[in-house]
Amino acid sequence: MTTTRVLIADDQVMVRQGFTVLLNAEPDLEVVGQAVDGVDAVAKVAELAPDVVLMDIRMPGVGGIEATRRITASPAATAKVLVLTTFDLDEYVYEALRAGASGFLLKDASATELAHAVRVVAAGEALLAPNITKRLIAEFSRMSDVPRSPVKGRSGNLTERETEVLSLIAQGLSNAEIAGCLVVAEQTVKTHVSRILVKLGLRDRTQAAIHAYETGLVRPGGS
Template sequence: MTDIRVLIADDQVMIRQGFAVLLGAEPGIEVVGQAVDGLDAVAKTAELAPDVVLMDIRMPELGGIEATRRITEPPGASVKVLILTTFDLDEYVYEALRAGAAGFLLKDASAAELAHAVRVVAAGEALLAPSVTRRLIAEFSRTTSSPRTPLHARVGDLTERETEVLALIAQGLSNAEIAGTLLVAEQTVKTHVSRMLVKLGLRDRTQAAVFAYETGLVRPSGY
């Protein structure tokens, strides 16, 4: 099996090197390069073709959010961006996800959590740090009480099963967990996810989760 190729983008050399050492010790993961700022990250992504970019948010020259947008925006772009930051403030979460990030992890994560995050986003799943997920859900729950909008109309294009799959994705379930919940094969779930993304015009599962909360399809209890 081919190693997951990782590019680390952070303006602090000790953090870059620390992450490189941690991930370099993990089986199945290869650190292919380091970038010193957002512009460098965009250039090195084009040069090195990593599978995953670990992206700091606050960097000189070009911030991580705009760098993420430039990396994920081109048609056919397959690289996944995992945002790493010391800040779990809401505006960073929303902006990073809308820019195309596949995951969001705080820098105090353990080596095991970091490696797990890389593997999760490389496999096409969405990943958010638990504290970030809670704040994200709370905010969407607070702001999605508006009447029917064009977003709601797009949900109407989905089949009943595709809508179920979308709701489960928004609750953080993997394809395997969704398959177990719906009592279907995992490949069937993958097919539903692919069709749902095409119908909604969304890039990936992370955008699908955001969409589900924005439309009010998912309203978690306790908020």
């Protein structure tokens, strides 16, 4: 069994300890460290090499957004960042996603939801439920000041089918749902997704969805 290594970054002791207990109760998850702020989180990532970082957004000094940016900036970075927030439409969530976070999780999530989120992010799959993904990314796009016209030269030479898959990812569809729409095998969709991420130089599906909105491939409220 492969163990997913987790770092918890939060300025509240009770939050760190509570999540540590919940995650360590899972046979395939291990909390390898805790960080009290953004600076500490960046240092601990370099020291402990976790697979996933549970990152609080609002911390004193260097907050979660800047810490996320620093952690994911390196081409060699392997840690995935899962943002912790109190509100599901916290404006800072969008900034965190642009900074490189792979998704977000509400602090009142259940133990089962927490463990599931960590596993999904570690695997590079879509963290958010389709309806939440669509709402979140569309709202992110609305709040962003990036032009919504299609941007040439940023497609990474995607094929027509890959572009179609990217559009469906941005609309919040899972691999299985995309396979159903395109009438292909789910494994074929997974292959397309992998190629899209490589061609665009993106870390995961969340970043791919953001890219689709930023480049105008998909627009808020429709494709």
